[in-house]
Amino acid sequence: MNEKAWVKIPSMYGAVGESAVTFIDASFLTKDGIVKKYPDPDFGSLLITEIYDKIQIFAIKKGLFRKKYLCPSCGEELNLDAKRIIETEHKLRIKELPPFAIRISLPSVECSHCHKICGIDLDGTTSFNLNEAIIRAFDTENIKP
Numbered sequence: 001m002n003e004k005a006w007v008k009i010p011s012m013y014g015a016v017g018e019s020a021v022t023f024i025d026a027s028f029l030t031k032d033g034i035v036k037k038y039p040d041p042d043f044g045s046l047l048i049t050e051i052y053d054k055i056q057i058f059a060i061k062k063g064l065f066r067k068k069y070l071c072p073s074c075g076e077e078l079n080l081d082a083k084r085i086i087e088t089e090h091k092l093r094i095k096e097l098p099p100f101a102i103r104i105s106l107p108s109v110e111c112s113h114c115h116k117i118c119g120i121d122l123d124g125t126t127s128f129n130l131n132e133a134i135i136r137a138f139d140t141e142n143i144k145p
Helices: 043-054 125-140
Strands: 005-016 019-030 060-062 068-070 084-092 100-110 117-119
Touching: 005 125, 019 125, 043 125, 100 125, 117 125
Parallel strands: none
Antiparallel strands: 005 019, 019 100, 060 068, 084 100, 100 117
16 A cells, blocks of 8 residues: 555553653554554654643743742742642644644642643653653554654
8 A cells, every 4th residue: 555544543652750641533644554654744843842832831940049930821930849740631733634632641730820730840851751751652653753
């Protein structure tokens, strides 16, 4: 089969450390039913932009000596003592591709003011682990860029 076809994957999961991600009903291109490709050449970078810039999954870190973590939605300072593993789910639509959902689980704090779930990344490890969890999820279904 040389023609490209779409395949919808009901669920793909990847985890590293305390970070985990599940893609729900994501569609990919396939040539042979085994190897799957990104539905768009820029899919990986567009996905990261959605997670970090549009969803704003992580709290904003401010301060040179005394770090403060602020809610990216309302700017409220977050109480790090309330940090725990929290799972959130987001609907994504990238370009004109079929919409899908992403479930993200990572160390987070709920903003006391607007109730947004804000990931807490004290040393860069959580963000790195989230990126690696995404790669592992793709690997479970043999998805290549």
